[in-house]
Amino acid sequence: xxxFQQLLIAYLEAAKPSAIGFAxxxxxxxxx
Numbered sequence: 579x580x581x582f583q584q585l586l587i588a589y590l591e592a593a594k595p596s597a598i599g600f601a602x603x604x605x606x607x608x609x610x
């Protein structure tokens with residue numbers, strides 16, 4: 579369970595920039 583939690587945290591840290599970029603692109607597309 580401990581290893582799974584660390585894996586989940588690592589996944590969230592890796593996915594954070596792409597999620598921010600996706601949200602920014604979505605907002606930019608909505609504004610334009």
